[in-house]
Amino acid sequence: MASPVPICDICMTDNITKPASVWCSECEEAICNDCERQHDRMGLTKNHKTIQVKEYQNLPSSVAAIKQKCIGHSLKFDFHCVIHDEPCCVSCVAEKHGTCRKLKPLSEVVEGVKSSAAFADLEDRAKDISALIGDLVTKKQNDRACFGVQKNKIISEVQNVRTAIDNHLIKLEKDLLYKLDNMEKKHNGDIDNFIEKLSDMRKKVEKICVDLEKTRQHASNFQAFLSIHEWNKKIEIEEKIGCLYKPTS
Ligand SMILES: [Zn+2]
Ligand SMILES: [Zn+2]
Ligand SMILES: [Zn+2]
Ligand SMILES: [Zn+2]
Incomplete structure (x- = not known):
């Protein structure tokens, strides 16, 4: 069964329903054609990579369910704690990982993961x-x-x-x-x-x-x-x- 076409999350804040054409996994928002132009121009978001809504819907549900924001603090994950093996936001670091010595910037941990030996090993297995x-x-x-x-x-x-x-x-x-x-x-x-x-x-x-x-x-x-x-x-x-x-x- 095909999933229904998502509605543009940005337009929704103005109570306008418009079908979304792309998905930005960093904003975690579905975006319509008009809003996409704005998204691509604005300084904070212009480097965000978007994918077609169809491709987003094709993602395995367990992968699509992985969010970039910490549920407890509603803040973006910025670190990865090697000891707890989990991502953490700045508040998580302060609350839970104060004594953890192996905190790495998330951007560094995820860099090149798709071409990593671990990912290739999973594919091979x-x-x-x-x-x-x-x-x-x-x-x-x-x-x-x-x-x-x-x-x-x-x-x-x-x-x-x-x-x-x-x-x-x-x-x-x-x-x-x-x-x-x-x-x-x-x-x-x-x-x-x-x-x-x-x-x-x-x-x-x-x-x-x-x-x-x-x-x-x-x-x-x-x-x-x-x-x-x-x-x-x-x-x-x-x-x-x-x-x-x-x-x-
Ligand atoms: Zn829109
Ligand atoms: Zn974005
Ligand atoms: Zn947190
Ligand atoms: Zn930790």
Whole structure:
């Protein structure tokens, strides 16, 4: 937001409001074009340096807030106390800095400050820290990009492992199904063979039953008596085989 244009402080003393065009930091006054001419001609102020109002408004607020006059005594600062590291007016000197030995004229202290090593050092340090922050930001941006690449690599590795596991499981399933099929075929074949054997046995036993019936009906008692021994042997054989195959449960 642009600051409002300041009003000429000199005209204001006559209750006239006129927009200021320059700022005199020594008078600490905003000055209009007309008053500026007078300011530049008068003996006390003709050596004052003025800046455009726009430039004054552009000053950092903490710098613009630094005043040339002592607030307590409303007098211009004329000295700098090295011990207290502060500017002082003549009244400040009398009240507070009477015993301070290192009082210097303010004009001497501020002379050439903008080209001093201290000011250059501040500028260098500010530039260095700015460059350092820039480097850190670049490094962090690179870190972010690297992490993205790493992430994609990990995702692709996980997918590869997953595919390998899937393929392995498919193969295991296929092998198992193949074995199961073979086991089923063998098992069914064994059962078929067994049923065939049992069928043969049954035919023999049924034949014995039929022959026994015929003997009971048609043979003489003598014939039946003598044949009992033969039938016993035959039935014993089938009984033995039947016992072998008898289900256990
Ligand atoms: Zn004016
Ligand atoms: Zn001035
Ligand atoms: Zn003072
Ligand atoms: Zn002092």
